[in-house]
Amino acid sequence: MFYRTDQPSAHLEQGLAHNPFNAIVVPRPIGWISSVDQDGRPNLAPYSFFNGVAYSPPQVMFAATGQHEFGGYKDSVRNIEATGEFVVNIATWDLREPMNASSVAAPHGVDEFALADLTAEPAALIAVPRVKESPIHLECRHTQTVQLPTRNPDQPNSAVFGEVIGIHIADEVIVDGKIDYARVLPIGRLGYMDYVTVRDVFSMVRPTWKASEDD
Numbered sequence: 431m432f433y434r435t436d437q438p439s440a441h442l443e444q445g446l447a448h449n450p451f452n453a454i455v456v457p458r459p460i461g462w463i464s465s466v467d468q469d470g471r472p473n474l475a476p477y478s479f480f481n482g483v484a485y486s487p488p489q490v491m492f493a494a495t496g497q498h499e500f501g502g503y504k505d506s507v508r509n510i511e512a513t514g515e516f517v518v519n520i521a522t523w524d525l526r527e528p529m530n531a532s533s534v535a536a537p538h539g540v541d542e543f544a545l546a547d548l549t550a551e552p553a554a555l556i557a558v559p560r561v562k563e564s565p566i567h568l569e570c571r572h573t574q575t576v577q578l579p580t581r582n583p584d585q586p587n588s589a590v591f592g593e594v595i596g597i598h599i600a601d602e603v604i605v606d607g608k609i610d611y612a613r614v615l616p617i618g619r620l621g622y623m624d625y626v627t628v629r630d631v632f633s634m635v636r637p638t639w640k641a642s643e644d645d
């Protein structure tokens with residue numbers, strides 16, 4: 431099977447009832463982004479177009495696709511542009527329901543911490559609350575927003591980048607100086623309505639290049 435992506439419904443002609451793109455790029459980590467608006471009102475929403483993108487300094491990005499259901503940029507983008515700060519909370523198996531609840535397209539100014547029955551805990555370096563129930567938080571300073579290509583100017587694709595300036599890790603999830611995935615049970619996004627948890631872990635040592643004796 432092959433189809434070109436410049437025809438938005440080409441996958442339908444191939445018998446694929448749903449666009450398979452986000453079932454192909456899997457699993458995607460979930461950046462559960464907290465922010466505040468100019469008046470200090472908290473906001474929380476999950477983004478699976480999310481990743482770490484650099485070590486030194488540590489940097490992350492997430493991408494908001496399309497506009498808010500009530501118009502304009504999604505609240506996370508709007509808030510971060512206004513305040514320059516955000517927190518990435520790690521979404522876990524135990525928090526899957528409140529994570530999902532916080533994705534509702536609530537009007538601007540609605541506090542999804544309250545909506546999802548979560549506890550807002552102050553951050554150390556920025557004025558954005560973090561999800562107390564989550565075992566790991568990345569405090570971030572906004573560095574840039576890149577407007578990606580879009581087929582419809584009313585539906586922007588905004589990639590938001592930030593530098594991680596502080597990291598909280600709950601002591602209970604650290605074993606022998608390492609994060610124990612089994613204690614965190616991070617969840618990731620697959621396609622359709624599907625998710626994954628990290629339960630099946632394997633390790634590999636990277637090869638090193640050995641120049642031959644003749645070199």
Ligand SMILES: Cc1cc2nc3c(=O)[nH]c(=O)nc-3n(C[C@H](O)[C@H](O)[C@H](O)COP(=O)(O)O)c2cc1C
Nearest residue numbers: 475476477478479493494495504505506533534535
């Ligand atoms: C697991 C999950 C992942 C999501 N990933 C994204 C994403 O990567 N980009 C996006 O624009 N919306 C994504 N959404 C939808 C947003 O969470 C939703 O539009 C939300 O209302 C945005 O909130 P905000 O306006 O407060 O930022 C995702 C939803 C869920 C449940």
